[in-house]
Amino acid sequence: MNRIKINLDKKISRSYDLYIGKDIQDRATLLIARGNWAKRYFLITDTNVSDLYGSRVLDTFRSMGMPVEMITFPAGEASKTIHTAVAVAEELLGRGADRTSGLIALGGGVVGDLTGFIASIFMRGIPYLQFPTTLMAQVDSSIGGKTGVDLPMAKNMLGTFCQPKAVFTDVGFLKTLPVAEYMNGLAEIVKCAIIDDPGLLDLLEEQAVLLMNVGEPEPWVPIVTRACEIKKKIVEIDEKEQGLRRILNFGHTLGHAVEAEADYAIPHGEAVSMGMAGALNLSEKLGHLPVSDRERIMGFLQKAGLPVRIPGGLSTEGVISRMQRDKKKEGKVVHFVLLRRPGMPFVNGGVPESLIRETIEGLKR
Amino acid sequence: MNRIKINLDKKISRSYDLYIGKDIQDRATLLIARGNWAKRYFLITDTNVSDLYGSRVLDTFRSMGMPVEMITFPAGEASKTIHTAVAVAEELLGRGADRTSGLIALGGGVVGDLTGFIASIFMRGIPYLQFPTTLMAQVDSSIGGKTGVDLPMAKNMLGTFCQPKAVFTDVGFLKTLPVAEYMNGLAEIVKCAIIDDPGLLDLLEEQAVLLMNVGEPEPWVPIVTRACEIKKKIVEIDEKEQGLRRILNFGHTLGHAVEAEADYAIPHGEAVSMGMAGALNLSEKLGHLPVSDRERIMGFLQKAGLPVRIPGGLSTEGVISRMQRDKKKEGKVVHFVLLRRPGMPFVNGGVPESLIRETIEGLKR
Numbered sequence: 001m002n003r004i005k006i007n008l009d010k011k012i013s014r015s016y017d018l019y020i021g022k023d024i025q026d027r028a029t030l031l032i033a034r035g036n037w038a039k040r041y042f043l044i045t046d047t048n049v050s051d052l053y054g055s056r057v058l059d060t061f062r063s064m065g066m067p068v069e070m071i072t073f074p075a076g077e078a079s080k081t082i083h084t085a086v087a088v089a090e091e092l093l094g095r096g097a098d099r100t101s102g103l104i105a106l107g108g109g110v111v112g113d114l115t116g117f118i119a120s121i122f123m124r125g126i127p128y129l130q131f132p133t134t135l136m137a138q139v140d141s142s143i144g145g146k147t148g149v150d151l152p153m154a155k156n157m158l159g160t161f162c163q164p165k166a167v168f169t170d171v172g173f174l175k176t177l178p179v180a181e182y183m184n185g186l187a188e189i190v191k192c193a194i195i196d197d198p199g200l201l202d203l204l205e206e207q208a209v210l211l212m213n214v215g216e217p218e219p220w221v222p223i224v225t226r227a228c229e230i231k232k233k234i235v236e237i238d239e240k241e242q243g244l245r246r247i248l249n250f251g252h253t254l255g256h257a258v259e260a261e262a263d264y265a266i267p268h269g270e271a272v273s274m275g276m277a278g279a280l281n282l283s284e285k286l287g288h289l290p291v292s293d294r295e296r297i298m299g300f301l302q303k304a305g306l307p308v309r310i311p312g313g314l315s316t317e318g319v320i321s322r323m324q325r326d327k328k329k330e331g332k333v334v335h336f337v338l339l340r341r342p343g344m345p346f347v348n349g350g351v352p353e354s355l356i357r358e359t360i361e362g363l364k365r
Numbered sequence: 366m367n368r369i370k371i372n373l374d375k376k377i378s379r380s381y382d383l384y385i386g387k388d389i390q391d392r393a394t395l396l397i398a399r400g401n402w403a404k405r406y407f408l409i410t411d412t413n414v415s416d417l418y419g420s421r422v423l424d425t426f427r428s429m430g431m432p433v434e435m436i437t438f439p440a441g442e443a444s445k446t447i448h449t450a451v452a453v454a455e456e457l458l459g460r461g462a463d464r465t466s467g468l469i470a471l472g473g474g475v476v477g478d479l480t481g482f483i484a485s486i487f488m489r490g491i492p493y494l495q496f497p498t499t500l501m502a503q504v505d506s507s508i509g510g511k512t513g514v515d516l517p518m519a520k521n522m523l524g525t526f527c528q529p530k531a532v533f534t535d536v537g538f539l540k541t542l543p544v545a546e547y548m549n550g551l552a553e554i555v556k557c558a559i560i561d562d563p564g565l566l567d568l569l570e571e572q573a574v575l576l577m578n579v580g581e582p583e584p585w586v587p588i589v590t591r592a593c594e595i596k597k598k599i600v601e602i603d604e605k606e607q608g609l610r611r612i613l614n615f616g617h618t619l620g621h622a623v624e625a626e627a628d629y630a631i632p633h634g635e636a637v638s639m640g641m642a643g644a645l646n647l648s649e650k651l652g653h654l655p656v657s658d659r660e661r662i663m664g665f666l667q668k669a670g671l672p673v674r675i676p677g678g679l680s681t682e683g684v685i686s687r688m689q690r691d692k693k694k695e696g697k698v699v700h701f702v703l704l705r706r707p708g709m710p711f712v713n714g715g716v717p718e719s720l721i722r723e724t725i726e727g728l729k730r
Contacts, residue, residue: 001386002590006508007601008379008528015374021366086447086516086523093518121486124513124524143371148489151451153458158451159489160525163373225367232371239373 018143018167018232020225022218025057028131028168029064037127037165038102041068042092044115045106046075049133052176057106057131068104069095073114080110080150082158085118092122102127102165108134108181109141113159116147120162127165133173135185135220136269139192139227142167144235144245161239171224174217182214184269187251187306189223191276192230194297195250198342200226205300247345250337251276254360257322261314273306274363281359282351283338293341310363319360320353383508383532383597385590387583390422393496393533394429402492402530403467406433407457409480410471411440414498417541422471422496433469434460438479445475445515447523450483457487467492467530473499473546474506478524481512485527492530498538500550500585501634504557504592507532509600509610526604536589539582547579549634552616552671554588556641557595559662560615563707565591570665612710615702616641619725622687626679638671639728646724647716648703658706675728684725685718 019028032041043061045054050072061068071091073079092101105115105128112130119128132142148159174182193200203223204211210219231248238245255275259266266274280297283289301308310319323334334356338348384393397406408426410419415437426433436456438449457466470480470493477495484493497507513524539547558565568588569576575584596613603610620640624631631639645662648654666673675684688699699721703713 001384001389001392002586004383004385004590004593004597006381006383006528006597008381008510008604009376010379010604011374011376013374015370015372018369018371019366020369024366027366082447082451089523090516090518093516093522117486121482121523121525123522124511124526145373146489151455151458153455157458157488158454158486160486161489163371221367225369228369232369236372239375 014145014163016163016166018169018228020138020169020171020221020228022170022221023172024168024170025060026064028170029061029066031166031168032066032129033064035165037129039067039100040097041066041102041104041129042095042097043068043070043104043106044088044111044118045070045072046079046111047072048075049107049111053106053133053173071095075110077110077150080114080148082149082151085114085121085149088114088118089122092118097122097126099123099126102129104129104131105164106131106133108132108137112137112141113146113148113156116145116162116164117149117159120147120160125162128162130164130167132167132169134177134181135174135224136181136188138169138171138224139185139231140188142169143228143231145239169224169228171217171220174220175214177214180267180269183273183306184267186211186304187269187272187276189227190297190301190304190306191248191250191272192227194276194339194342195247195337195345196230196233196343197226200230201297201300201342204304208304246335246347247337249335250339250345251279253323253334253336254278254319257319258310258314260322261318262311266311270307273301273308274310277301277308278310278359278363279336279338281362282336282355283340285355285359286338286348286351288346289339289341293339297342308363309365310360312364314364316357316360316364320356323356379510379528381528381531383534383593385503385534385536385586385593387535387586388537389533389535390425391429393535394426394431396531396533397431397494398429400530402494404432404465405462406431406467406469406494407460407462408433408435408469408471409453409476409483410435410437411444411476412437413440414472414476418471418498418538436460440475442475442515445479445513447514447516450479450486450514453479453483454487457483462487462491464488464491467494469494469496470529471496471498473497473502477502477506478511478513478521481510481527481529482514482524485512485525490527493527495529495532497532497534499542499546500539500589501546501553503534503536503589504550504596505553507534508593508596510604534589534593536582536585539585540579542579544579545632545634548638548671549632551576551669552634552637552641554592555662555666555669555671556613556615556637557592559641559704559707560612560702560710561595561598561708562591565595566662566665566707569669573669611700611712612702614700615704615710616644618688618699618701619643619684622684623675623679625687626683627676631676635672638666638673639675642666642673643675643724643728644701644703646727647701647720648705650720650724651703651713651716654704654706658704662707673728674730675725677729679729681722681725681729685721688721
């Protein structure tokens with residue numbers, strides 16, 4: 001038997017810059033021109049964002065001489081499928097896109113995940129850029145290169161790790177963000193603060209009133225920047241979610257189960273907030289987290305309008321069995337991310353079921 | 366505007382071993398156990414290969430304690446679609462596959478490309494191994510990590526560069542290979558010899574009779590090994606087909622156009638052989654290649670049963686316009702890989718259309 005070693009150990013350059021500011025499209029366009037990542041760009045967005053910003057964004061790009069055209073798909077999680085990905089790919093082909101073309105995602109998580117996925121598989125990979133327009137996408141999905149689409153059986157089943165060439169985070173887009181979307185993003189930011197940056201918790205507490213003034217999104221710049229810095233640090237250490245990146249699941253083990261058991265009638269941000277309340281209670285019950293820390297964070301969640309109680313009508317056993325189904329699926333035990341104190345999370349895989357049940361019941365009272 | 370740099374420049378380990386021999390499945394199984402790439406494997410194959418080898422391969426794996434089950438899809442290029450990829454992914458999910466599972470491609474190019482593609486997008490990427498069963502897959506598609514599926518509009522439009530964890534090339538599978546499939550692989554091997562290894566041309570000339578004895582594939586071991594070494598060298602230098610790897614297109618510019626113009630009624634290997642004949646004639650006409658070298662290679666192609674004439678009925682203008690359509694699509698000029706002498710190819714982008722026409726007409730006489 002002959003052996004040939006194919007040597008492909010290489011240093012790969014996948015670093016990129018994330019720019020955060022307000023009304024930064026002009027500067028973004030100059031940076032895109034300088035980046036020279038593609039000869040021609042396709043702006044991928046959904047019908048909601050297109051109605052609000054499509055022509056304005058397109059005009060700005062074009063007025064600065066950038067060759068770009070727009071492809072739109074129907075807004076909503078229901079579009080996050082392989083069928084939409086294929087339809088966009090066929091539209092790209094029909095318009096003459098090739099390996100020298102690039103994509104620009106303009107929108108929230110669905111647009112970003114889908115566009116990143118298409119870019120990672122179109123003609124074996126073309127470059128893409130992100131313009132995240134929701135708070136959630138700005139602090140979460142636009143960092144880390146996770147792309148994907150749902151299958152009918154489960155979410156995010158097909159996808160890649162594929163880093164964008166640059167991310168342009170413009171808080172100007174937040175002006176038109178619905179309140180539920182603010183809450184989704186805020187829950188994510190609070191989570192980042194809890195697991196890695198107690199100072200950000202202080203800042204959030206100080207600025208709470210200012211942040212809720214949706215007409216003027218300027219105060220979000222330092223908050224979003226700081227949340228992105230936390231996410232960046234974790235992603236850099238654990239790009240492919242093999243270890244450390246799991247701490248980003250703080251609040252998500254229970255949160256996902258609640259969200260699914262409620263048949264997605266509870267928005268993601270609210271479910272994560274409930275999940276964080278659960279993780280805080282568990283951390284205290286297991287003797288890891290001081291009462292005062294738990295009370296302080298729970299207090300802030302409530303002040304920010306995020307729920308810390310699970311609806312009484314939701315079946316406790318249903319939630320538990322959903323967590324265990326996930327566990328069986330991964331061939332592993334349920335991992336809870338718990339807290340010793342703000343900034344000190346750890347992964348615990350051995351929480352007794354009775355304590356989980358007690359915690360959920362406690363949150364329903 | 367704030368700037369955060371996401372640092373992801375890392376040395377990535379994507380090297381892998383390619384093993385070549387006859388009846389090597391036992392040793393392959395031990396190497397897979399040692400590799401420990403996955404907890405559980407799914408053998409992906411098509412109905413043809415499954416009928417011939419499915420249960421034997423499965424039994425051998427299982428008799429050695431390897432946890433593996435089989436998923437089969439209909440044989441043929443028509444299966445190389447996103448729909449098959451999604452169907453296999455759903456079957457994987459239904460059988461409880463997760464991020465700790467791995468795929469094994471058992472088959473020719475379609476099985477390999479499709480399995481590699483599924484592995485690269487299932488749950489954002491799981492490991493895969495290759496057991497190429499056709500000569501073509503053994504010397505070509507199993508090296509280089511090109512995965513993909515076709516779209517109705519064009520071939521290989523969706524795909525990735527994704528390296529397998531190991532490739533096990535067993536010439537034992539060649540016993541049942543149809544003659545047309547031998548020709549496909551042989552054309553590929555001759556191409557490798559022409560562009561990089563004149564010594565392999567000598568070896569092929571010496572062994573021609575032995576190689577055609579399909580009952581005993583042992584003589585293919587050194588030939589396949591040498592062809593793989595050529596491919597390996599090129600892929601290592603140019604993993605993502607940005608420059609050097611283009612020389613692997615020797616014979617393919619014209620070959621692809623002939624294949625398409627004949628509506629795929631001409632097998633790929635024969636079309637490539639015709640394309641190589643065209644490239645050799647062009648190289649000589651342009652004063653790059655000595656007559657004796659052209660005559661020698663043309664002689665060998667004919668001796669090996671590979672065609673060096675284009676069917677008279679095929680439209681010359683049709684072939685030319687197909688080459689130019691590709692050119693427009695890529696926003697570039699037609700690239701011909703030409704030859705100075707065996708082992709010295711170069712990419713020429715400026716062949717006059719009149720000379721291309723004359724060459725095609727010449728091949729039809």
